[in-house]
Amino acid sequence: MSQSAKAWFLYAADAASAGQQAELVYGDLTLPDPGPRDVLVEPLYGSWEGNMGHCVQRKPIDVARFRGEERVVIGNAGVVRVLSVGDEVQGWKEGQCALILPDSALDPWGYPTKAFAYDMAGTTGFLSTRMVLPARDLVPLPEKTRHSYAQWAGFSARYTTAWSNWRLAFGTYRLMVPHERNPAPHVWGWGGGTTLAELDLARRHGCNTVMLSASDERLGLIRQSGVTALDRRRFGDLYYDELRAGTDGAYRRAYQQAEAAFVREVQEHTDKRMVQIFVDYIGTPFFRVTRRVLSREGVITTAGWKEGMATSFMRATECIERHQYIHTHMCTREEVLAAIEYGEREGWMPTIDARIHAFDEVPALSQKFLEGNVGFFPVFAVNPE
Incomplete structure (x- = not known):
């Protein structure tokens, strides 16, 4: 019936x-x-x-x-x-x-x-x-879970996606640079909940992690997770509009100043080693500056976009720099089960x-x-x- x-x-x-x-x-x-x-x-x-x-x-x-x-x-x-x-x-x-x-x-x-x-x-x-x-x-889900079902709801898509994406991004980096040569890579990111989940996972893998936001509330949540929070508003407008940059001189100069300030911050924070893995869930308007702060043998990783789906780059340059680009979409059942087990055991869970x-x-x-x-x-x- x-x-x-x-x-x-x-x-x-x-x-x-x-x-x-x-x-x-x-x-x-x-x-x-x-x-x-x-x-x-x-x-x-x-x-x-x-x-x-x-x-x-x-x-x-x-x-x-x-x-x-x-x-x-x-x-x-x-x-x-x-x-x-x-x-x-x-x-x-x-x-x-x-x-x-x-x-x-x-x-x-x-x-x-x-x-x-x-x-x-x-x-x-x-x-x-x-x-x-x-x-x-x-x-x-675990029958006697120590976490709330509301937390598991927040976990269900963002954390499982982050688990799958991080496995591939970190694994790719480690194929290029083994642990003994760089035990604590710099991992930065911008985006939303999936980015924060992934950076928290990177932190738990011994990485130096930084997440950027332009929201006071979100900066507080980032700090609460143990990831270093960085106010994006300190650098000016990092949103890059290629068409406008070609026709508006004042906009172009303002963007170049913002980008230069951000690059200097990354250099100071990483002792000029730059970022080894950049978790970018924003997309097109931030892709230019993301690439600028990526180290050699660096990885840009994403499982989505917030603003803009299309990106372009110079293939020859990226080959010489050994830059790797990771793109994933959701995850397998095995990865979901592994993420659930890890989250339950280690407390890798969202603050809803x-x-x-x-x-x-x-x-x-x-x-x-x-x-x-x-x-x-x-x-x-x-x-x-």
Whole structure:
């Protein structure tokens, strides 16, 4: 028998609303009948992710139109609790809690090709009070975890992505420069929660870590994590607009001064060794200055972008400098399990925003996120414990 749920819907744009920010619309959702290998789950907490902001802004794509659906329920990060299991489901029982990694969206090597409740058609995300999923899509959380489920919601996408990205970035650097030659590389970063999670992981691997931000609240959270915080506002505007730099002399000079000030800071902080691994989740406008402060045998690593998807560089120069570029997208099931085990054991966990938003406050949370008025790990409650 079909069950119903409440959900926040995002509708495909029509001719009048194309290119405009979408609204989240509250309504009823009819769930599909669970099959013998399915589970009925309820989200406990969801985490508001950057891709959800992209969905609301309809940038770079209108997700509902891309999926060929009139309306979608987004939200691919959070914790669910199992309510019932199909007759053929093994290993799961009522009351267990889990993260979600859709098995059907994996390539032959186990890496996701599409994101659940984003560009993966037919999926219902955490902006719903109930979901029906194949049991194979669940990843178990520790049954007697010492961390809150709200923390695990903040962990679910950002920390697992950081785990996978760091493994590849650090491993690549160590193939070039072994531990005995440089036991404590300099690792810097800018971006959001995934950057902070990755720098915290780098710190735990013995690296010298620095994260930049232009927000007083976020600078405090960075310090709290044990990563060195650096106020980006000290250097001026590091946002580089290549077209404007070619036509506006005053802008070009101001940018060059800001860049030079930042380069001097990096030189002083690293004793002129520069940055060995730079975690850059911002993208195009900061790519120029990121490359300027990268050392020889350096790595620029990312699993996303905030502002700008396209970057360019001189291949010959990058070959001579032995610069490596790491690009990842989510992670494998094995990496999720390893990240969960490490996070539970070592306390590698997010400090979620002090205020957990109620389910009826989701549109307000969405707007606050787009305005930059949230911390690194904004969480909303769907069916709290």
